[in-house]
Amino acid sequence: MNIVKVNASKKYDVIIGSKTASLLPEKINELFGNVKVCIVTDDTVAGLHLDSLKNELNRNHIINEAFVFPHGENSKCPEVLFELLEFLATKHFSRKDVIVALGGGVTGDLTGLAAALYMRGMHLVQMPTTLLAMVDSSVGGKTAVNLKAGKNLAGVFNQPELVLCDTDMLSTLPAEYFAEGMAEVIKYGVIADKELFDVVKNGSIEENLEAIITRCVAIKRDVVGEDEFDTGKRQLLNFGHTLAHSIEKESNFTISHGNAVAMGMVIISEIAWKNGMSVERCQDEIVDALLENNLPIACPYKNSELYYATENDKKSASGRISIVVPEKIGSCNIIDIPLAEFRELLK
Ligand SMILES: NC(=O)c1ccc[n+]([C@@H]2O[C@H](COP(=O)([O-])OP(=O)(O)OC[C@H]3O[C@@H](n4cnc5c(N)ncnc54)[C@H](O)[C@@H]3O)[C@@H](O)[C@H]2O)c1
Structure with missing residues (x-):
């Protein structure tokens, strides 16, 4: 397991290696205390990796919900962003709670923006599941959705507070x-x-x-x-x-x-x-x-x-x-x- 320490407007760790997803409960307790977790993921990743992550949280008595959206770039749009914000409100999340992006760059960008907007900012953890998201989009704080006029036109800089790159998740990623x-x-x-x-x-x-x-x-x-x-x-x-x-x-x-x-x-x-x-x-x-x-x-x-x-x-x-x-x-x-x-x- 390797740790890269990022020193941007927020300081945070990027933890890289096998089975690092199982660190989520302990890291949540350490960084944020007693909070609720909203996992955001697309339907493909949900089918492969959501249950095991929810089980980890449940075993550690961390209350959690999951927001699942259709996979693909088309979901990186204002409509899905606002569905996610409404979901957070309906489930009574507060700004002290944590949103976890479990997925590729689409999930990371969408969730990062929702984390910045919901109640003017809630805690954000990135859990990238594609190689691209591990080496690029989960680190650095760029978030966005696409507009009809073009890609990434509505977004903010919002650094996460933790990035967990579980390399085992790449075993299910298509070539x-x-x-x-x-x-x-x-x-x-x-x-x-x-x-x-x-x-x-x-x-x-x-x-x-x-x-x-x-x-x-x-x-x-x-x-x-x-x-x-x-x-x-x-x-x-x-x-x-x-x-x-x-x-x-x-x-x-x-x-x-x-x-x-x-x-x-x-x-x-x-x-x-x-x-x-x-x-x-x-x-x-x-x-x-x-x-x-x-x-x-x-x-x-x-x-x-x-x-x-x-x-x-x-x-x-x-x-x-x-x-x-x-x-x-x-x-x-x-x-x-x-x-x-x-x-x-x-x-
Ligand atoms: N924020 C940034 O700095 C930054 C940098 C680069 C790219 N991006 C953005 O990232 C997006 C592209 O990211 P991407 O290529 O990860 O796309 P993606 O999130 O759409 O993932 C690609 C596909 O892989 C599937 N998938 C993800 N993880 C999987 C796994 N472990 N096993 C099986 N299937 C899996 C997804 O369901 C999806 O169908 C673009 O929207 C791009 O604009 C952002």
Whole structure:
């Protein structure tokens, strides 16, 4: 079991390892005292992991309720958010009580926002069940729901007070979702840790899973510690993501986020190398790492098509755009350029 200590506007532990879900009752007593717990989860995760978590709480005489919603990105919306808030009110939860997000990034983002809104804030515990949520979305405090106009448009920063990453839960995760998380792991390697990158490129995942997740969480902790509210260094975490958002949009969201990030990392690395922004050629190594982890490397769209999708992105509203380019594996730079220059680069 590993513990990463996060020191943001809230201080909290991220506990990573096998059977860490069983720590929930003791941690709740230690951190919050005698409280009620609302577990929020989607119907898939509920079928796999809810009963055992409820049993742990019941055995420890912690009163608990469960709010279960349909799985998938469509549930990350104002309607489900308000259903959850009404549920909390109907069940007489108070601001002293705890809400537990048991699930992937959709559950974490939705629950984190509900925790901030309900009675102006109740306690929040994240229990990520996808690799993506373990290495990325459960840590750092970004919460949101999607609006019809776009993804993540309504949200707040709300750090959890505890994150329990039980690696055993990944045993039920379908391979394609595991690969999605690996795209983010490869991203962490490129932006901050050559050693992590090499482990992942060599495919030594299973035997190193706990260490890999721990390292990713520590990198995120360090970045978020310097720039919690995403005005500077946190943009490093967007490596591959600016183009990924355009690829997702162009495909009408039929290409998943992780696959789009994989393609985005290859394209931006190639651009960086061709335009003298990298000191080492990185794209071949990135391609090797992606292929080793069952991720795609070729984008079905022309760069010019991606430019038009980028132009409408909320991140480029000022006529400028920040791109994250690899200097070499393990180190990236954020470059702020006019959109017109980005368009030239994409050519
Ligand atoms: N807040 C942040 O910083 C941040 C960062 C990255 C991504 N995100 C958000 O995260 C979301 C994507 O997260 P995700 O990929 O985890 O999606 P998800 O929550 O939809 O989970 C993916 C699928 O896996 C299923 N699942 C989850 N855990 C499982 C398990 N252990 N066994 C079997 N099935 C399981 C879910 O039911 C779902 O169908 C997006 O909405 C994205 O915007 C947020």
